[in-house]
Amino acid sequence: MVTITIDGYPVKVRRGTSILDAARKVNMNIPTLCKHADLPATAACGICVVKIQPSGRMLRACCTPVEEGMEIITNDGELNEVRRAVLHLILSAHPNDCLRCGRNGTCELQKLAEDFGVRHEYFPNICAPLLKDDSTGAVVLDPQKCVKCGRCLDVCQRLQNVWALSFLERGIHTRMAAAGEIQLADSPCVRCGQCAAHCPTGAIFEYDHTPQVWEALRDRKKHCVVQIAPAVRTSLGEAFGYKPGELLTGKIYAVLRRLGFKAVFDTNFGADVTIMEEAAEFVERLTQGKGVLPLITTCCPSWVDYMEKYHHDMIPHFSSCKSPQAIVGVLAKTYYAQTQKIDPATMFMVSVMPCTAKKYEKDRNQDMAASGYPDVDLVITTRELARMIKQAGIDFHGIAEEMPDNLLGNYTGAGTIFGVTGGVMEAALRTAHNFLTGENPGVVDFVEVRGLQGIKESSVTVGTATVRVAIAHGLGNVDTVLERVRAARRSGAELPYHFIEVMACPGGCVGGGGQPYGITDELRQARGKGLYKDDAQHSVRCSHENPNIMRLYKEFLGKPLSEKSEHLLHTHYTARLEYKR
Numbered sequence: 001m002v003t004i005t006i007d008g009y010p011v012k013v014r015r016g017t018s019i020l021d022a023a024r025k026v027n028m029n030i031p032t033l034c035k036h037a038d039l040p041a042t043a044a045c046g047i048c049v050v051k052i053q054p055s056g057r058m059l060r061a062c063c064t065p066v067e068e069g070m071e072i073i074t075n076d077g078e079l080n081e082v083r084r085a086v087l088h089l090i091l092s093a094h095p096n097d098c099l100r101c102g103r104n105g106t107c108e109l110q111k112l113a114e115d116f117g118v119r120h121e122y123f124p125n126i127c128a129p130l131l132k133d134d135s136t137g138a139v140v141l142d143p144q145k146c147v148k149c150g151r152c153l154d155v156c157q158r159l160q161n162v163w164a165l166s167f168l169e170r171g172i173h174t175r176m177a178a179a180g181e182i183q184l185a186d187s188p189c190v191r192c193g194q195c196a197a198h199c200p201t202g203a204i205f206e207y208d209h210t211p212q213v214w215e216a217l218r219d220r221k222k223h224c225v226v227q228i229a230p231a232v233r234t235s236l237g238e239a240f241g242y243k244p245g246e247l248l249t250g251k252i253y254a255v256l257r258r259l260g261f262k263a264v265f266d267t268n269f270g271a272d273v274t275i276m277e278e279a280a281e282f283v284e285r286l287t288q289g290k291g292v293l294p295l296i297t298t299c300c301p302s303w304v305d306y307m308e309k310y311h312h313d314m315i316p317h318f319s320s321c322k323s324p325q326a327i328v329g330v331l332a333k334t335y336y337a338q339t340q341k342i343d344p345a346t347m348f349m350v351s352v353m354p355c356t357a358k359k360y361e362k363d364r365n366q367d368m369a370a371s372g373y374p375d376v377d378l379v380i381t382t383r384e385l386a387r388m389i390k391q392a393g394i395d396f397h398g399i400a401e402e403m404p405d406n407l408l409g410n411y412t413g414a415g416t417i418f419g420v421t422g423g424v425m426e427a428a429l430r431t432a433h434n435f436l437t438g439e440n441p442g443v444v445d446f447v448e449v450r451g452l453q454g455i456k457e458s459s460v461t462v463g464t465a466t467v468r469v470a471i472a473h474g475l476g477n478v479d480t481v482l483e484r485v486r487a488a489r490r491s492g493a494e495l496p497y498h499f500i501e502v503m504a505c506p507g508g509c510v511g512g513g514g515q516p517y518g519i520t521d522e523l524r525q526a527r528g529k530g531l532y533k534d535d536a537q538h539s540v541r542c543s544h545e546n547p548n549i550m551r552l553y554k555e556f557l558g559k560p561l562s563e564k565s566e567h568l569l570h571t572h573y574t575a576r577l578e579y580k581r
Contacts, residue, residue, distance in 0.1 A: 193513015
């Protein structure tokens with residue numbers, strides 16, 4: 001520990017702490033634009049300058065560690081003028097286009113301009129005429145609005161190990177673009193949206209599909225239905241002043257009906273179906289040798305995209321089961337349509353997802369239209385739904401809770417924890433135990449697989465078998481896990497794992513690229529805690545005990561991995577060798 005003074009207040013902090021973090025100990029929030037809690041400091045923006053006494057030397061707080069006896073001034077008239085000048089320089093290379101920007105109202109640069117009372121332009125505007133790149137249909141790059149903070153590059157290169165983005169040129173001409181100056185769709189991008197989630201401005205944001213949703217809802221020939229993903233229910237409220245993690249499932253059902261959807265389903269039901277299929281796959285591989293181990297989960301489209309590009313040798317290990325989103329979509333246009341006597345050609349399925357990559361998943365291959373119709377017609381993110389609710393003038397606080405449409409809406413506790421890292425594994429182990437022993441586990445909470453560590457490993461007793469599992473979240477952690485599998489395979493040693501779960505986004509879907517802005521580990525934990533609460537308060541916590549799941553298999557699918565299940569609920573993967581590293 002070291003003792004320092006900040007604005008005259010003594011404070012003890014751990015040696016190596018940055019001035020920026022130390023200042024928060026005395027409730028001083030030094031303004032910054034480039035620093036993010038998930039990322040190392042780059043000192044790119046220069047707004048966080050502070051004074052060191054008695055010399056008066058100015059240093060950037062985000063990247064300067066404290067030293068014993070340091071006297072720090074975080075705010076005075078001179079610092080205010082320096083920060084204001086830096087802000088004006090940044091604004092001089094930024095378009096004056098707030099009203100038409102996707103980050104209007106949530107932009108960190110806009111907030112700083114408001115805080116500093118910016119009312120005039122002090123420097124000529126030198127904003128370069130750069131074109132938008134919306135080629136992915138999932139995220140949009142608008143390089144004119146880039147402030148060169150480097151957050152997106154750190155996320156893409158260090159956290160995700162994708163390397164789709166880079167800075168091109170130098171000095172005043174520096175600009176952010178897809179690596180190699182190609183279209184983002186042709187780059188290694190996996191559409192996870194973590195760049196957009198960490199961008200402080202409107203330089204990267206989700207592709208907006210809300211106009212198409214409004215158009216579909218107006219079309220009287222369409223039978224519009226909707227589903228909501230697990231992680232949406234504990235994050236949407238943030239856009240309306242609720243605390244992160246507050247469970248608002250019933251309100252969301254009600255809001256979606258007010259928007260005009262004729263039926264409201266829950267992706268958690270699809271998660272329960274996924275577990276039935278995936279647990280059956282795992283048990284077959286474990287006990288009958290039908291397929292190779294370890295089995296790797298595939299609910300995350302960014303992870304699937306990443307695997308097809310960089311880990312082709314792992315395709316035989318992948319579960320062939322579709323994601324819960326696709327499963328609810330295909331069942332809506334087959335099972336639900338038949339039961340309710342609705343022409344599936346008129347059905348229009350909209351998914352509300354925490355994820356920008358789900359926009360890509362719906363068109364991933366021909367398996368996503370196994371019924372003869374697209375499983376999902378449009379995908380919007382949590383942020384897009386929040387905007388639709390505000391556009392419709394719905395009082396989110398005042399609306400009474402409602403229930404989902406029963407047939408594809410009722411879910412178990414296992415289904416809801418899909419939205420947090422480790423949740424898919426935990427849900428699968430509950431049902432795999434039943435498939436192996438005929439009984440439910442005595443304790444259904446597999447706490448070993450919970451938490452925000454980048455890689456989690458555990459040995460779990462399932463029946464008489466000891467199952468070694470691994471959970472990786474954040475694509476930068478995946479290579480480590482897979483290399484352990486490859487090393488064992490090369491040497492003939494015992495496999496390190498039987499079952500692996502991967503989620504592309506840190507924290508899982510609660511930290512997805514389409515979630516409300518401001519993501520930190522504190523937010524991820526709060527949102528995940530809400531999902532675990534939803535699980536704990538359910539009377540039925542295992543997917544195979546969901547009465548509507550039992551009915552689905554009895555009346556329509558037959559059994560897990562049946563011929564009909566394989567046709568409707570499963571998919572295939574393709575090695576894309578052009579991305580081989």
